Amino acid sequence: MTFLIPKAVSRRSVLRGAIGGTTVGVALPFLDAFLNDNGTALAATGAPLPLRFGTWYWGLGHTPGHAITPKTRTSAGIDFLEECKALKPHEQYLNYFGGFNMPLDGRSNYTHFSGWVASRTGSAPSSNSEIPAPTLDLLVADQIAKNTRFQTLDVTAAGIARENYSARSTNSRAAAEASPEKLYQRIFGFEFADPNKADFKPDTRMVVRKSVLSGIGEERRTLFRKLGSSDRARLDEYFTSIRQLENQLDVQLQKPAPNQACAIPVSPRRDGPEQNMPQGLEVDTVIANHRMMAQMVAMAVACNQTKVFNVVFSDNFSHMRRPGQTYTHHLLTHEETQDKELGYQPVAFWFNCRTMEGLATFIDAFKNIREGSGTLLDNMLVFAATETNYARVHSLDGVPVFTIGRAGGRIKTGLHVVGNGDPITRVGLTAMQVMGVPIDSWGTQSLRTSKTITEILA
């Protein structure tokens, strides 16, 4: 099977599409000709290329002492050890944050849960299901993604749709897309408007849908008179979701800007009786699905379908396994015997290495798409994190975080940032500020911080 081989896009046909004339509005294109001399901004307005934000999640942390060499002070250069050696070629796009902690203020450490909730919401949960505040990706999406087709794209290679580490609250958590085929259909199916197609005609069906949705919005007031206060708040979120879909339709009714970076990938659907891609948690399946999904998400970003995404490589209890083995990745971290000579659990370490290779694959997917004078990575920021430093003991001190991308030149890269025990929320706060979220502090109790990590700011 071939996958994601971009269809050749003729520059001439792209320009013809733009010039060919249409009665609908044409958004500003990202073709080189329309960029400034440096390829970093739109020539017509001087506005910078759009910023995008994403998260990448992996379960079960690192093998301490075998992933990244610790430092005592922040400086350039990340010393990638065996577990992370796949990331070395990408150092120029990475920052590593070590030595940041997650104080829980006496709350339990709900294993493999408290960690991701604290780092992504800024608050420690009080139960093993509570998500006390919106995750940072949604705060960024509220800021930058109101007028994109998808407010966020959430995908998981770990096969479990509900394991999506993006939520507005405990009871407001979208399912992640776990099937490559369905993800493809959702992004590039019949509702996708190819920006490089010469002709564009607004789909009348979308006009009708928008009208129908507007009618539903008018039911709000009548409905609210019937409900108690908590249900009104819940219904309010439903109506907000309708408005988001209306925004999405608005975007799709506009002619998309010609976009050289956007090349529709080939569908992952197989022919023949086995039409569905393999699903499951065998590690090779996870890796293959993740590669496809990363490429699709990257192209969705390049094609301006979304500005915010969440990708899960493995879930927080990483159920990945090798064929014929009784132990999953998670069980190994607790029950595998530590090799005295190596100083670690060798099979759990093996899984961790595959995971970091997965991160390298993810970076490649974005790095391989050119935009302006650079790549997509120049205009985005990805918060890549896990829920524990060392899964064997569920440690929450020194939980590793990477950022990927240069956020439109707003941050420096190639740095190893030392936290000295500061709350991990400093990373999230800085990431959100870089993305333009107007906050000067974030988090609750000991996780609350107003200290931006200025060392990474350009």
Place this chain on the structure above:
Amino acid sequence: MHRGFASLLLSLSLLVLAACGGRAPKTSGAEPGARLLTEPQYRSIIADVFGLQITIGGTFDPLVRTNGLLTVGASLARVTPAGFEQFDRMARSIAAQVTDPAHRDYLIGCAPQDVARPDDRCAEQFLGRVGRFLFRRPLEREELATRVAEARRAAVELGGFYDGLAASLGGMLVSPSFLFVIDVVEPDPDARGSMRLDAYSKASRLSFFLWGTAPDEELLRAAAQGELHDRRGLERQAERLLAAPRMEAGLRAFFDDMMAFEDIARIEKDSIIYPAFSAAVASDAREQTLRTIMRVVLEENGDYRDIFTTRKTYVSGALGRIYHVPVDRPDGGWTPYEFPEHDPRAGIVTHVSFTALHSHAGRSSPTLRGRALRELLLCQKVPDPPGNVDFSKFNDPHSPARTARERLSVHALQPACAGCHKITDPVGLGMEHIDGAGQLRTAESGVAIDARGSLDGIEFADVGGIGPAMHDNPAAPACLVDRMYAYATARPTQRNERKYVKYLEREFARDDYRVPALLHKIAISDALYAVRPPVEPSPAFARNTP
């Protein structure tokens, strides 16, 4: 009529005669709420209204299990933008199928004078008829006029009557009146200053409880005529629903939720370690257990506790390979089967649906099984594992554990672990003669398995003792009552209802643990329909409401 319904009707008659078990404690219920349809409810409604041939794609946002049930979690669920997008996608797909040439003739019930043009008469007829089932109440005149106008506008824009109708139907399927089961209240004429659910809200509550779907024509009629506000009228409808074949699907939906079977579809077993396990096994395992429960509680109107001890069950070809039972059914159908006396397996806890669901991909898990048994079937909360365990104790290189008992014995050395593991492991270790795929075994890693176990003071030699221990555990029927009442109200049980639930537990015992009797008691109770007046919105909130 279903084989068991005759005995059910008889028992209900006896119930009426014997209704002398003391007065039910008064409850004041909860504020009127809006509950998101669960995935099974959504699917049932679409199948009931449009038929099973209409397919439903799409992904539902995950619900948080609350009071042990996803149905209760739905009362707190919100709709995310991605979740709404999925609802919209499903709605358009359903509407397109309903109006396509293959289905329109028998589903729409009228035809336009010109398929290329709007037809208000036919649109009104169809949308009014379908809307009544989807919204669980008649559409108000203005509401219906709006829907018809939408169909008209869309027909003009899209150039055809059926496209217009599909657009309007699609809108109904993403309307809050469809997606949320909304309690509507009105002043209670029998109790000054109090509120009551209106008749249609009562009909929905009754129907979702007993049938797992929206009210049917007869129940809507009874609501329209005010019969549900009359005790005899309510009883007549409840008994009709209880006696109908559709009741089985409703009860299955309850047990499916209580047993957390939503996860069974994604059970993944290692194909090298468990070559006999397949997706068909997982699917059939769910069906086996539901069939077994239905036989005990519905067909035979038996003692609920017998689901833990019954040797009678059903097997399919796929399950036969796991149970090592020959099944001579080339058509893939089901065969009644009774585990022989010498076989330790009996009762649903020994079924593949329980033992494989609560295991790892490549091995069993006494801890997961023990936890599931306590949380799902006994309604007991097992504390979460502590976050500061020193797992180095589990990794003694000189004594590699070969069996689960050996592996778990280390927990006893860790005070932080021992507290919880002594709740889960003794019963879970008693199931070790069943491997991670649900197959019988006597050894693990070449070592004979010591499958002794215990549950709340009852000790047993192997998995054969679990059923009787569950059967005689008072927490088991109490848990069923607790879950059943929460499922009926579809919201968290309120403090003011605790005495009532205790009362139901006593009544359940008095009724010899017959589930239909419990269903009947709840269905006609005041408690099921009790409602408190809604709290008025704050002035700030009201100002911000356009």
